[in-house]
Amino acid sequence: MIAIDMQTGKRLEGIGEYYFSQKLREIDELKKAGKDIINLGIGSPDLPPHPEVIRVLNSESAKSNVHGYQGYKGIAPFRNAIAQWYNKWYGVELNPETEILPLIGSKEGIMHVCMTYLDKGDEVLVPNPGYPTYRSAVKLAGGKCVDYKLREKNNYEPDFDKLEKSRLKKVKLMFVNYPHMPTGQLPTFRLFEKLVAFGNAHDILIVHDNPYSFILNEHPMSLLSVDGAKDCVVELNSLSKSHNMAGWRIGMLCGGKERIDDVLRFKSNMDSGMFLPVQMAATKALSFERDWHDGVNSVYKKRQERVFELLRLLKCKFSKDQAGLFVWAKVPSNYEDGYTLSDDVLYHNNVFITPGGIFGEAGRKYVRVSLCAPVEKFDEAVSRIKNPKSKI
Numbered sequence: 001m002i003a004i005d006m007q008t009g010k011r012l013e014g015i016g017e018y019y020f021s022q023k024l025r026e027i028d029e030l031k032k033a034g035k036d037i038i039n040l041g042i043g044s045p046d047l048p049p050h051p052e053v054i055r056v057l058n059s060e061s062a063k064s065n066v067h068g069y070q071g072y073k074g075i076a077p078f079r080n081a082i083a084q085w086y087n088k089w090y091g092v093e094l095n096p097e098t099e100i101l102p103l104i105g106s107k108e109g110i111m112h113v114c115m116t117y118l119d120k121g122d123e124v125l126v127p128n129p130g131y132p133t134y135r136s137a138v139k140l141a142g143g144k145c146v147d148y149k150l151r152e153k154n155n156y157e158p159d160f161d162k163l164e165k166s167r168l169k170k171v172k173l174m175f176v177n178y179p180h181m182p183t184g185q186l187p188t189f190r191l192f193e194k195l196v197a198f199g200n201a202h203d204i205l206i207v208h209d210n211p212y213s214f215i216l217n218e219h220p221m222s223l224l225s226v227d228g229a230k231d232c233v234v235e236l237n238s239l240s241k242s243h244n245m246a247g248w249r250i251g252m253l254c255g256g257k258e259r260i261d262d263v264l265r266f267k268s269n270m271d272s273g274m275f276l277p278v279q280m281a282a283t284k285a286l287s288f289e290r291d292w293h294d295g296v297n298s299v300y301k302k303r304q305e306r307v308f309e310l311l312r313l314l315k316c317k318f319s320k321d322q323a324g325l326f327v328w329a330k331v332p333s334n335y336e337d338g339y340t341l342s343d344d345v346l347y348h349n350n351v352f353i354t355p356g357g358i359f360g361e362a363g364r365k366y367v368r369v370s371l372c373a374p375v376e377k378f379d380e381a382v383s384r385i386k387n388p389k390s391k392i
C-alpha cells in the first residue's frame, strides 16, 4: 500500500523534534548495543510523591462517582488550596474564584498563553539560554521570538538598559523564569520589581514560569508578590518538581481575572478538565509543611555535591549557589563547546550530560547536569570519569 500524500501544516516548519526525544533514541540504541549509559540529562524527579498523596489518589479513584468530565477551572478545593499555598509561601493574595486556573503542567500553560495572545508577527522576548518550549510555543502560535541574552557576568538577569533601547512596539509577551533553568540562578526582589516596572511601562505581559522555586531554595518567591504585578504578570507554577509529581501533569496559572478569563477561553476548547482524584491528591500535596521540602532538598543536596565533584574532574567552572534540579557549568577552554564535551563523556565514559547549547546560543560553552538520579549513579559516573574506558 502507498501512503497518502500528506504535508504537515506550515506552523510546524522550523519546529524540530524535541532535542531530548532524539537524544534518548540514540541513548536507547547505545543501550541496545550493550552499553550501560548513565543518563544525567533530563530533569524528571525520580523520587516518589508523599505517601499521603498516593493514598488520596487511591481512595478517591476507588469511588464510583469520580470518573466523569470535570469543570474547565478545576474543583474549588484545589483552587482554594492553591490560593492558600500562594499566601503561605509567597505572601501573595489570590482570589480562588477568579485568579487561578489549574493546568496540566506549566508546559501546557506556555502554549496556552501564546495561543491566547499572539497573532502572526507579534513579538515575544525569550531568554537565551532558556527553556526551549518558550521558543517552540511562540513559533507554533505564529509569533516571532526576540532573544534577550542572559549573561553570567550579569547574574543571568536581563540587560534592561539594552532592552529599553530596543524596538519594543511589536512585543506583546516576555517569558521569564527564576529560579532560572538551565543556569540555576535565583531571583532577587529588586529584579522582580524591575520586571514589573518594565511590563507596566511597555504594555508587555510578563509570563513568569516558576516551577523550581522550592528546589534547593530556602525562600520561594513569586513575581506576583511585587506591587502592581497583577496588571502585567501571569505566573505559571507546577507540582512536577516541588512535589515529585511530574508524570501526574498538574500545575496552575495565576494572575489577574481578565488574564485568567482570556486563557480559559482558549484552554476550554483544548481539554475537558482534569481527573478528579488527581486534583484531590494535589490538594493534599499543597498542604505540606516545610519538612516535606527539607526532606526532598536534603536528597538533592547530597547529589549536588557529587555533581560538583564530577564537574571538577571535567575541569568545568560553576557556581555552588544554584537552585533547581540541575547544575550549570562552563566547559574548559580545550573543548570547543558543551556539545563536544557532552559527546566525549557519552562516548568515553558512558555518561550523558546535556550540552548547554540546546537552550540557546548563549549556552553553547556550558553543560547542564541533572540531579534526578540516585546518589549511587553519581558515584558510578564519577568513577567512570576517573577511569575512562576506550571509546565506544
Ligand SMILES: Cc1ncc(COP(=O)(O)O)c(C=O)c1O
Binding pocket: 043, 104, 105, 106, 107, 108, 131, 177, 181, 209, 211, 237, 238, 239, 240, 246, 250, 251
Ligand atoms: C523551565 C521549565 N518550565 C516548565 C517545565 C515543565 O513543567 P511541567 O511539568 O509543569 O509542565 C520545565 C520542565 O522541565 C522547565 O524546566
